[in-house]
């Protein structure tokens with residue numbers, strides 16, 4: 001429920017003419033034997049978000065406001081399909097304290113939010129995986145610092161590029177330049193930020209990124225690369241007062257992202 005409060009708080013500061021609301025099922029949903037908690041609801045969310053994104057013009061750059069990271073399945077697939085149509089090479093930058101690389105078999109929680117990047121790479125429950133999958137060599141993890149065992153094992157044999165929290169800043173451009181992306185998708189889980197600067201997330205992790213460094217990194221990612229899409233996820237304020245305090249950094253992040261849409 002806090003994630004709903006968070007999304008509503010952000011919506012209050014967005015221009016209504018440029019905002020589309022995607023209703024999600026209110027029921028908890030069922031795992032239907034997949035090992036993914038709330039699978040049936042997640043499948044509906046994916047479908048509804050994909051449909052809302054299909055209504056946009058090819059030149060529109062959607063910024064999806066979560067919700068948890070699970071929204072990224074439809075959001076990144078949409079950006080990837082657009083980049084393919086444009087003949088552009090798309091890179092995905094995952095600003096997140098967690099890599100979200102579990103499968104139903106490795107996940108300690110069965111929460112899809114911790115599996116969504118792996119699902120985008122093609123591994124996961126039928127009906128909740130990207131087809132075609134992303135190329136792992138076109139994925140950059142930025143600010144990741146909390147890995148489950150299965151995720152660490154997967155990363156050890158994956159070409160995914162990793163940038164530590166200390167490396168998230170204007171220097172991200174130097175990491176991205178040799179990778180040759182024409183366009184980028186920017187995933188921003190707010191828990192990439194340091195808890196001292198931002199508290200309103202369900203699973204805060206110490207030693208995170210300063211807001212100023214994150215906005216500098218977004219600017220660097222968008223220097224010479226088109227923004228194909230973005231998302232801001234995991235805003236879960238414990239109270240309306242706390243939501244008000246956390247809105248300032250969120251608006252700075254949104255502003256850095258939308259600078260790439262102009």
Ligand SMILES: [Mn+2]
Nearest residue numbers: 097098189191
């Ligand atoms: Mn996270």
